[in-house]
Amino acid sequence: MEPQLHLNAFAIVTAALSSFIIGTLWHVFLFKQINQSKKDPVTAQSVSQCLISISIRLAGTFLMAFVFSHNIAAWDPRSWGYEEAFVPPFIAAMMSALFTWVGFYIPQDLHRISMDGKSWKVFFSDTLGNLLTLIVSALILVYWK
Numbered sequence: 001m002e003p004q005l006h007l008n009a010f011a012i013v014t015a016a017l018s019s020f021i022i023g024t025l026w027h028v029f030l031f032k033q034i035n036q037s038k039k040d041p042v043t044a045q046s047v048s049q050c051l052i053s054i055s056i057r058l059a060g061t062f063l064m065a066f067v068f069s070h071n072i073a074a075w076d077p078r079s080w081g082y083e084e085a086f087v088p089p090f091i092a093a094m095m096s097a098l099f100t101w102v103g104f105y106i107p108q109d110l111h112r113i114s115m116d117g118k119s120w121k122v123f124f125s126d127t128l129g130n131l132l133t134l135i136v137s138a139l140i141l142v143y144w145k
Contacts, residue, residue, distance in 0.1 A: 003079040007069050011144040015137040016065040020058055022136060026129040061133075068134070069141045072096045093138035097131065100138075105130040 075096070077085050085092060109127045112118045 001081060003074055004081075005070060005073040005079055006145065007073060008141075008144055011141050012065045012069050013062070014144070015069070015140040016058070016062040018136050018140060019061040019065060019133040022133050023057075023061070023129060026132065027125075031125045031129070065137055065141070068096070068100065068137055071100065072138065072141050089142045090139075093142040094135070096142070097134040097138040101127075101131045101134050105134070 072092070073079050076092070087095070106127055109123050109130070112126075113120065113123050
């Protein structure tokens with residue numbers, strides 16, 4: 001039996017935009033000092049370079065939300081024909097965010113420490129920001145069906 005995935009496009013777009021906004025606030029305003037220390041010396045960017053960077057980041061957050069919504073829906077027992085879910089929506093969102101974070105985000109962040117020589121401050125800043133965006137995205141995707 002194949003799962004019947006029911007996805008909400010508005011929830012996916014909202015999750016992507018919230019992830020983009022939280023990531024911007026997290027890295028630009030809250031942890032500005034840490035993030036400046038991990039970059040190469042500041043170089044002036046043109047407006048077109050900034051727009052390209054923003055566009056790429058938006059595309060990445062949309063792809064993350066799109067795939068994340070499929071992952072959440074695939075693990076929902078209702079997608080497989082069961083009458084109701086085995087866990088409450090809040091727990092499902094937290095489990096989705098936590099397992100995605102542990103399995104896919106932490107290994108990449110650890111790679112930056114081991115191979116790129118980034119500091120542990122950068123690791124904790126990046127990985128906690130990723131966890132926060134995953135939690136918010138998961139809550140949006142689970143509750144807004």
